[in-house]
Amino acid sequence: MSDATAHPVSQTTSQPKKRLKIKVSVVVMTLYLLFLMLPIYWLLNMSLKTNTEVLNEFTLWPRNLTFANYATILTDPAWYSGYINSIIYVVMNTVISLTVALPAAYAFSRYRFMGDSHLFFWLLTNRMAPPAVFALPFFQLYSSVGLFDTHIAVALAHCLFNVPLAVWILEGFMRGVPKEIDETAYIDGYSFGRFFVKIFMPLIASGIGVAAFFCFMFSWVELLLSRTLTTVDAKPISAIMTRTQGAAGIDWGVLAAAGVLTIVPGALVIYFVRNYIAKGFALGRV
Amino acid sequence: MEKTINQKAWFLVLPVLVLVAFSAVIPLMTVVNYSVQDTFGQNQFFWAGLEWFDEMLHSERMWDALGRQLMFSAIILTIQIPLGVFVALNMPKSGFWSSFCLVVMSLPLLIPWNVVGTIWQIFGRVDIGLLGYSLDALGISYNYTQNTFAAWVTIIIMDVWHWTSLVALLAFAGLKSIPDAYYQAAKIDQASRWAIFRYIELPKMMGVLMIAILLRFMDSFMIYTEPFVVTGGGPGNATTLLSIDLVKMALGQFDLGPAAAFSIMYYLVILLISWVFYTVMINLDKREG
Numbered sequence: 054m055s056d057a058t059a060h061p062v063s064q065t066t067s068q069p070k071k072r073l074k075i076k077v078s079v080v081v082m083t084l085y086l087l088f089l090m091l092p093i094y095w096l097l098n099m100s101l102k103t104n105t106e107v108l109n110e111f112t113l114w115p116r117n118l119t120f121a122n123y124a125t126i127l128t129d130p131a132w133y134s135g136y137i138n139s140i141i142y143v144v145m146n147t148v149i150s151l152t153v154a155l156p157a158a159y160a161f162s163r164y165r166f167m168g169d170s171h172l173f174f175w176l177l178t179n180r181m182a183p184p185a186v187f188a189l190p191f192f193q194l195y196s197s198v199g200l201f202d203t204h205i206a207v208a209l210a211h212c213l214f215n216v217p218l219a220v221w222i223l224e225g226f227m228r229g230v231p232k233e234i235d236e237t238a239y240i241d242g243y244s245f246g247r248f249f250v251k252i253f254m255p256l257i258a259s260g261i262g263v264a265a266f267f268c269f270m271f272s273w274v275e276l277l278l279s280r281t282l283t284t285v286d287a288k289p290i291s292a293i294m295t296r297t298q299g300a301a302g303i304d305w306g307v308l309a310a311a312g313v314l315t316i317v318p319g320a321l322v323i324y325f326v327r328n329y330i331a332k333g334f335a336l337g338r339v
Numbered sequence: 340m341e342k343t344i345n346q347k348a349w350f351l352v353l354p355v356l357v358l359v360a361f362s363a364v365i366p367l368m369t370v371v372n373y374s375v376q377d378t379f380g381q382n383q384f385f386w387a388g389l390e391w392f393d394e395m396l397h398s399e400r401m402w403d404a405l406g407r408q409l410m411f412s413a414i415i416l417t418i419q420i421p422l423g424v425f426v427a428l429n430m431p432k433s434g435f436w437s438s439f440c441l442v443v444m445s446l447p448l449l450i451p452w453n454v455v456g457t458i459w460q461i462f463g464r465v466d467i468g469l470l471g472y473s474l475d476a477l478g479i480s481y482n483y484t485q486n487t488f489a490a491w492v493t494i495i496i497m498d499v500w501h502w503t504s505l506v507a508l509l510a511f512a513g514l515k516s517i518p519d520a521y522y523q524a525a526k527i528d529q530a531s532r533w534a535i536f537r538y539i540e541l542p543k544m545m546g547v548l549m550i551a552i553l554l555r556f557m558d559s560f561m562i563y564t565e566p567f568v569v570t571g572g573g574p575g576n577a578t579t580l581l582s583i584d585l586v587k588m589a590l591g592q593f594d595l596g597p598a599a600a601f602s603i604m605y606y607l608v609i610l611l612i613s614w615v616f617y618t619v620m621i622n623l624d625k626r627e628g
Contacts, residue, residue: 078429085426086443092462092500093446095469099461107467153354160351165342172352174617179363181613183561185582186602189589190366213362216355276453276564277582281590291451305467312454319449320442327442330508 093316100309107305122310132311135290138204139273140318142287145208147268150215151261158223159249163232176217187213188281195282204287207279211272218271219264226260259329266326273319290315373599391600401601403576404584405608411580412559415498419555420548422499423506428536430511441511444504456568459497463569483570487577494566494578501565502555509551513544549620553613560609581605 099107100122101115110116126132160166161173191210192201200206234256238248254261280292294311323330377387395401426444431437447455463483465471474481483493517539525535563582566572572579572587579587585605589598 078431081426081429082431082440085429086440089443089447089500089504091469092458093450095462096458099467111467111472113469149358153358156351157355160348163342164345164348166344166346166348166352169348172356174614176355176359177617178610178613179359181557181561181606181609182363182367183563183582183585183602183605183609185561185563185585185589186370186606187363187366188586189595189598190369191362193369194366209358209362212358216359220355270449274449274451276451277586291453294453294457305461308457309461312450312457315451315454316446316449320446323442323445323449327438327445330441330445 096309096312099305100313102306104304104306119306122304122306123314125307126311126314132290132293135288135293136314138283138287139279139289139291142204142207142211142279142289143269143272145204146211146215146272147265149208150212150219150268151265153212154216154219154223154264155254155261156249158220158227159253161220161224162227163235173220176220180214180217180221182213184214184275184277188277191278192281201282202284202286206282207287207289208272210278210282211275213278215268215271219268222264222267223257223260226257226263230256262326263329266322266330269322270319370599370602373595374603377596387596391596392604395597395600395604398597400584401604404579404581407577407579408560408581411495411562412556414495415502415559416552416555418495418499419503419506420552423503423551424510424544424548426503426507427510427514428540430507432515441508444507447501447504450501452564453568455497455501456565459493459500459565460569463493485574487574490570490574490578494569497565497569498559498562502558506548506551506555509547510544513547514540517543546620546623549616549623553616553620556616557609557613560612 098114101118101120102112103117103119103121106112106115106117161169187210195201195206195210200209230253234252235248238252243252276289276291279289283289283292290311294308294315374391375387375389376384377390430440450458462468463471463481465475465482471481471483480486481489483489521539521543522535525539530538561582562580563586566578566580567583567586570578572583585598585601588594588601
């Protein structure tokens with residue numbers, strides 16, 4: 054930073070005031086992060102207890118530490134197939150969304166064409182469509198074409214909100230790449246396809262990463278559509294969780310363990326894109 | 340950036356168009372179709388005109404749900420936007436702790452929505468949840484399954500927990516894009532903390548804040564899973580928001596006509612409000628650029 058040399062001087066002049074200010078922000082952040090972590094901690098805590106301990110004693114941390122709840126999930130196909138199903142359709146959705154969104158985002162960022170701004174807003178309106186509105190028609194549409202209870206059905210349904218989002222994010226990142234690069238490449242005799250894959254995509258690699266992250270995230274967290282479109286073969290983990298709640302006597306420990314396991318993939322991918330998260334949430338417009 | 344006019348760019352947009360048409364336009368037409376027809380079963384439909392729309396417009400059930408929905412979205416926005424900005428202002432600007440805060444704050448955003456519901460359902464229970472147990476121990480009567488007020492407090496705190504980080508992350512991205520020169524100039528002018536916020540940080544954050552408001556409005560207006568898992572729309576109908584009511588009507592009772600009419604009006608309301616936000620946002624973009 055350019056003001057690194059100026060910093061020590063200003064600190065010595067206004068030291069007491071500065072120290073107080075830092076403390077306030079540390080307190081604020083600690084409280085906020087604590088507020089975020091407490092419910093998650095409680096879930097983790099419950100997942101490591103036996104069901105009798107959950108129901109009979111109120112303990113702030115597990116007295117009889119047990120991994121039995123996790124073992125139940127990881128050995129029972131009815132449970133772990135849910136994770137596999139979820140991951141399959143989430144990955145499918147991410148690939149489809151990015152494949153169609155890349156050329157479209159390029160077109161929006163580089164060219165003007167008939168109805169471009171209207172088209173752009175229309176795409177965004179699909180991000181605004183309440184899934185509840187689409188649940189029933191999707192059910193009928195995919196049943197009629199024989200795709201009901203398949204992974205591809207859920208992946209396509211999630212394109213409804215992920216494709217517009219991917220176009221938006223990628224367009225924002227592509228705007229930052231100077232147009233001269235395209236022109237130079239064309240003069241050098243690159244065809245559009247070769248230029249796009251060999252030169253352009255590496256340039257916006259971080260943008261593609263962020264878009265992929267967001268497609269992954271919104272497909273992973275969605276429940277209403279994925280539950281409506283599946284019964285057995287492609288049932289996502291979140292739907293399996295809601296069904297077990299209906300059974301007589303809820304096994305809180307297993308439920309909590311299943312919840313903790315759904316947080317893991319998100320936590321993993323977040324680590325890779327941590328420096329671009331904010332820019333991605335701003336749809337590449339910062 | 341100057342854009343060249345090129346109608347061939349349509350070919351690049353075509354895949355998106357086809358895909359979105361398949362997954363949005365066809366289902367939407369189905370909904371429109373149902374909204375103007377009636378059935379006695381056996382797949383026999385006949386024209387009903389605008390009857391369903393008329394019925395829904397006069398149904399107390401929909402107006403009540405809309406009222407609750409508007410109240411929910413309004414409360415959510417008034418808490419989350421200022422709180423998010425406040426958190427962003429207090430975040431460490433760089434280094435390890437900045438990354439740490441970013442990762443921890445993003446965590447709630449990546450939890451499947453029904454798990455968010457489950458977390459708070461457990462957390463709020465008087466017998467096994469930390470929150471419910473603590474409140475009970477303090478002598479505050481709190482039962483989100485029976486008390487309307489407690490149910491509302493629970494779903495609002497849950498949403499604040501779930502989404503405030505999004506606003507904070509956006510505001511933080513906006514703050515980071517402000518050049519140091521602005522702060523140095525403010526220091527020379529001996530501007531107060533409030534003045535710096537009001538005349539430098541807030542205007543510079545306006546663009547991303549509009550995105551935050553737009554996203555938060557849209558998502559809070561279509562919220563379904565989280566309150567459904569926690570309260571199931573109860574006690575009574577106290578937390579039956581629009582989406583919950585719609586799913587109940589369409590998939591639970593299979594009242595296709597009214598549900599379709601409801602859907603269309605629901606969608607139009609979101610579209611209208613979002614269009615207003617979007618126009619404001621684009622104009623802000625233009626003025627800055």
